[in-house]
Amino acid sequence: MDQDKIYIGIAVLISFTYFFIFLKNFKGILSIHSKWTRFISLSILNASYTWLLFFFFLKSYQLVSFEQYFSTLGLLSLVFLFILFHLCAVYLYNITAKETITNHFFTCVIVSIGIIVCFTFNIKLLNRNVTFDKSELALAGIILIISLFLSTRLMKLIYNDLIKNEKTISTGFLALSAFMISHAFIGSCLEVIGSISIINENHSSIIEIISILILLLITASYSEKQYIEKNQELFTSNNHLNFLAYHDTLTELPNRRKVIEVMNEWIEKNTKFAVFFIDLDHFKHVNDLLGHEVGDKLLVHISKQLNLTISKSDIVGRLGGDEFIILKAFNLNDELTQFSSELIAKVTNPVIIEGHTLNVTTSIGVACFPENGLTVKQLMKKADIAMYCSKDQGRNTFFFYTSEIDHNIVRKIKLKEDLKYALARQELEIHYQPKYVAKTQEVIGFEALLRWYHPSIGYISPLEFIPIAEETGSIIEIGNWVLENSCQDIYELNKESSNNYSISVNVSIKQMAQTNFVETVKSALSKTNIPPSKLELEITESMAMEDISKTSNVFLRLRELGIQISIDDFGTGYSSFSYLKELHIQKLKIDKSFIQELEINNQNKPIVSAIISMARDLGLKITAEGVETSDQLTLLQTMDCDEVQGFYLSKPQPLQSIKETLNKQLSIQK
Ligand code: C2E
Ligand code: CA
Ligand code: CA
Numbered sequence: 001m002d003q004d005k006i007y008i009g010i011a012v013l014i015s016f017t018y019f020f021i022f023l024k025n026f027k028g029i030l031s032i033h034s035k036w037t038r039f040i041s042l043s044i045l046n047a048s049y050t051w052l053l054f055f056f057f058l059k060s061y062q063l064v065s066f067e068q069y070f071s072t073l074g075l076l077s078l079v080f081l082f083i084l085f086h087l088c089a090v091y092l093y094n095i096t097a098k099e100t101i102t103n104h105f106f107t108c109v110i111v112s113i114g115i116i117v118c119f120t121f122n123i124k125l126l127n128r129n130v131t132f133d134k135s136e137l138a139l140a141g142i143i144l145i146i147s148l149f150l151s152t153r154l155m156k157l158i159y160n161d162l163i164k165n166e167k168t169i170s171t172g173f174l175a176l177s178a179f180m181i182s183h184a185f186i187g188s189c190l191e192v193i194g195s196i197s198i199i200n201e202n203h204s205s206i207i208e209i210i211s212i213l214i215l216l217l218i219t220a221s222y223s224e225k226q227y228i229e230k231n232q233e234l235f236t237s238n239n240h241l242n243f244l245a246y247h248d249t250l251t252e253l254p255n256r257r258k259v260i261e262v263m264n265e266w267i268e269k270n271t272k273f274a275v276f277f278i279d280l281d282h283f284k285h286v287n288d289l290l291g292h293e294v295g296d297k298l299l300v301h302i303s304k305q306l307n308l309t310i311s312k313s314d315i316v317g318r319l320g321g322d323e324f325i326i327l328k329a330f331n332l333n334d335e336l337t338q339f340s341s342e343l344i345a346k347v348t349n350p351v352i353i354e355g356h357t358l359n360v361t362t363s364i365g366v367a368c369f370p371e372n373g374l375t376v377k378q379l380m381k382k383a384d385i386a387m388y389c390s391k392d393q394g395r396n397t398f399f400f401y402t403s404e405i406d407h408n409i410v411r412k413i414k415l416k417e418d419l420k421y422a423l424a425r426q427e428l429e430i431h432y433q434p435k436y437v438a439k440t441q442e443v444i445g446f447e448a449l450l451r452w453y454h455p456s457i458g459y460i461s462p463l464e465f466i467p468i469a470e471e472t473g474s475i476i477e478i479g480n481w482v483l484e485n486s487c488q489d490i491y492e493l494n495k496e497s498s499n500n501y502s503i504s505v506n507v508s509i510k511q512m513a514q515t516n517f518v519e520t521v522k523s524a525l526s527k528t529n530i531p532p533s534k535l536e537l538e539i540t541e542s543m544a545m546e547d548i549s550k551t552s553n554v555f556l557r558l559r560e561l562g563i564q565i566s567i568d569d570f571g572t573g574y575s576s577f578s579y580l581k582e583l584h585i586q587k588l589k590i591d592k593s594f595i596q597e598l599e600i601n602n603q604n605k606p607i608v609s610a611i612i613s614m615a616r617d618l619g620l621k622i623t624a625e626g627v628e629t630s631d632q633l634t635l636l637q638t639m640d641c642d643e644v645q646g647f648y649l650s651k652p653q654p655l656q657s658i659k660e661t662l663n664k665q666l667s668i669q670k
Helices: 005-029 035-060 072-096 099-125 134-164 171-194 204-244 256-270 283-290 292-310 333-348 376-392 402-421 463-471 475-497 517-528 541-546 548-561 575-581 593-595 604-618 631-640 656-669
Strands: 273-282 317-319 323-329 352-354 357-358 362-369 398-400 428-437 442-455 457-458 502-506 536-541 564-570 587-588 623-626 641-647
Touching: 005 035, 005 623, 035 072, 072 517, 099 134, 134 623, 204 256, 204 283, 256 317, 256 323, 256 376, 273 333, 273 376, 283 292, 292 317, 292 323, 292 352, 292 357, 323 333, 333 362, 362 656, 376 402, 402 442, 402 463, 402 604, 428 475, 428 656, 442 475, 457 463, 457 517, 463 475, 475 502, 475 517, 475 656, 502 564, 517 536, 517 548, 536 541, 541 548, 541 564, 548 575, 564 575, 575 604, 587 593, 587 604, 593 604, 593 623, 593 631, 604 623
Parallel strands: 362 398, 442 502, 502 536, 536 564, 564 587, 587 623, 623 641
Antiparallel strands: 273 323, 273 362, 317 323, 352 357, 428 442, 428 641, 442 457
16 A cells, blocks of 8 residues: 555544544543643643644655654654643733634734744754745645644534533534644645645645635534524523622612622622611501502502612612611712702602502611621621611611621510510519508508529519510510419419409500400409409500590490509609590509609609699599608608509519518418
8 A cells, every 4th residue: 555645644633633522522621620630631632633644645745755744853843842732822811811813813823923833843854955945834734824724723613512511512523623623724734734845746735725725615604603692691690690699679679699799899899888777667568458569569669768868889678678888989978968868858758659658767877897897797786686676766767787786686586586485485474572561561462573694694573574575575475474373373372361362464555465365254254253343453654545435345344344554654654634434444653763752852742742632633543653761651651642653662573482471471471
């Protein structure tokens, strides 16, 4: 067989093997973590392939011998190729970041010049007598650039396909293209350079080159078209997915994820900014009363209002539900106060939605970077605390985070949470404070006073936790528990000591507002065998005044059952005597603030005696609470007060110690 043909055959075989190895391992090479190892692997593969192929082509032209090619000079050309490919790999890698057709073409120009230099250099090394015609070299360069561009373009498309692992181009087509690329790439170089007078002129023909180029052009442009179409689809669906991932579907505002990203960016850049937590007040009512559709429309309206308030550099986002957030870069703190007022004004602007006029209000909390926190988590938490403070202070206002509000609010949040489980965890206990006949100091009954022993905080005053229980609504469950258990305790106490003590229970207006309140009281009485006349319900003056007609209605029904009702903390509320008649009550408890300074404060004496004489006229009984000294007791006795209660006579105590005291008294009497 013709030796030339064998060498060409070997060259083709190498080409196949190379592309087989290359395509099989390309993904693996690309996934090598270290950038340099990746480039070097690519370069070794490419350089050794080209070098070997080059050898066989030269051999087929009978230009070199083994000894020549594998000499120091030949090996040097391998090193040269390696460096060249390495540079190309780095360069190609760098431009893939800004991958455009122009960039790609420009790379091919550079690589082609490199290859021409390399090849002519190599041929010169092998045969010093060779001279190159400049115009032929230029033609070789142009053909090389075109073939390189087309083949690498095709390669790129195949790689992209491989990387994405989507089989849009079949493996057979891949192999075919790979062969054509290799052939065109190397072949056209050699053909052109070969045509430079040193090679047998019959060996190659320009037609061969042109046909290869046309074939390449067709396959490359076909693949390019497919690639662009597919990419565009991907691009639009990607964009859509991106939008969904970073935006809230209802309001189209950036979502929590996006806001956190921006916050992180601003923190990184060390931008001074404020985080506004914006929570609508009573949004649940809108949803519950007018339906979710109205609720949704309101949220969209609010998001637009917020967008109108901010400047271009600020960000409004929706965190979920009725919670919004604004990130605002600022210079002076005064700007923020002004901005908060504007926000409130914008949100509280009445709006008509589906025929309903809605007057929404909002509570806002503000935290600043870097003063209040250095991380997203800290800033969010502090803005939330400040917002909570706004809610706590009656809503429709804004607060800036400070460590003082933090302490109070954090404690309140904790108590709120823990109070939910206090009953179940048996942390609540009832203490009893005896009540006495003022004249004789004989015990006539007890007031039930709730105690909470928190496992980690310790004793918490009812003055602190009762308002929280009222806020959260747990007062209903807790209040019923107190009612039933105190009745039960007093029933037992009465049975053991053969007495007939009464029991006073404090009730909250929240309990009384329950439609089944009277039934609850009835059932507590019947369960515990306490006669209605021995149960006294205490309600504070301010609470009773909240809705007089409703209160008096409930009071009337309770009174019809025979239950006693007394107004607690009398004198601290509206102090209007006219309503007392309407309320169907039997007793007034003068607030301890009047009693405590009875001996020293001359103003208190006439007030207390006026209250007592007025109560007489209305047929009401009077209890004085907070009696702490014997002087106070004596004064109250002379003023004709009916009942007294206070530390001077006895502090509130657990049932057990009340029982023990009673037993002692009983044994003394015996
Ligand atoms: P209150 O109904 O006015 O109860 C009287 C408060 O005065 C009690 O405080 C009692 O310990 C205290 N006290 C009694 N004698 C004296 C005295 O001589 N000097 C002074 N300085 N104080 C005296 P406490 O137990 O801390 O309860 C505070 C408030 O918590 C109660 O005021 C009541 O409004 C509320 N509360 C307590 N238990 C319950 C309950 O079961 N339900 C409801 N709704 N409220 C309760
Ligand atoms: Ca009371
Ligand atoms: Ca009181």
